[in-house]
Amino acid sequence: MSKAKRYWMMKSEPDAFGIDDLERVGTEPWNGVRNYQARNFMRDGMRVGDGVMIYHSNCKVPGIAGLARVASIAYPDETQFDPKSKYFDEKATREQPRWFLVDVAFERKLKRVIPLEEIRGYTDALGEGFALTAKGSRLSVFPVTAAQWKLLLSLE
DNA sequence: GCCAACGTTGGC
DNA sequence: GCCAACGTTGGC
Numbered sequence: 017m018s019k020a021k022r023y024w025m026m027k028s029e030p031d032a033f034g035i036d037d038l039e040r041v042g043t044e045p046w047n048g049v050r051n052y053q054a055r056n057f058m059r060d061g062m063r064v065g066d067g068v069m070i071y072h073s074n075c076k077v078p079g080i081a082g083l084a085r086v087a088s089i090a091y092p093d094e095t096q097f098d099p100k101s102k103y104f105d106e107k108a109t110r111e112q113p114r115w116f117l118v119d120v121a122f123e124r125k126l127k128r129v130i131p132l133e134e135i136r137g138y139t140d141a142l143g144e145g146f147a148l149t150a151k152g153s154r155l156s157v158f159p160v161t162a163a164q165w166k167l168l169l170s171l172e
Numbered sequence: 173g174c175c176a177a178c179g180t181t182g183g184c
Numbered sequence: 185g186c187c188a189a190c191g192t193t194g195g196c
Contacts, residue, residue: 027194050192051179074194132195152177154193 023160035082054157059090059116079131088119
């Protein structure tokens with residue numbers, strides 16, 4: 017297995033939990049992901065120390081807001097067991113959890129938010145497989161290649 | 173607030 | 185296993 021550092025993008029809504037919230041708390045269990053593909057990336061792909069770009073969606077200027085790192089291996093998302101949580105899943109059991117998460121640790125805010133609008137200008141360079149600019153993609157957790165990471169950071 | 177695109181659910 | 189209906193995401 018490759019030891020090369022892996023990179024990821026994770027979306028959040030700044031009104032709910034954005035980069036400023038992550039800075040304040042330091043480390044946060046990334047709960048509430050209820051999409052199997054996103055779950056699989058966290059559960060099967062992420063390793064402690066991986067790089068994470070925090071993307072702000074559903075806001076005035078959608079874009080990349082900061083950097084973080086994966087701070088734990090995947091473990092069951094507690095909110096799936098909590099009937100009072102909006103993320104409750106009645107089909108999940110402790111014996112067979114359905115949803116997993118990782119802890120995410122704050123690293124730094126970018127000097128400026130890199131707007132999606134600007135990122136779209138690099139669609140060709142980022143490649144067809146890049147989930148952020150792929151047509152219709154709504155994935156909230158997805159991999160970023162080292163080359164994509166470098167390109168995106170160069171826009172800061 | 174609108175709505176296109178997508179994922180999930182459930183009837184058949 | 186198909187697919188219509190529904191709920192959600194997220195840019196605009």
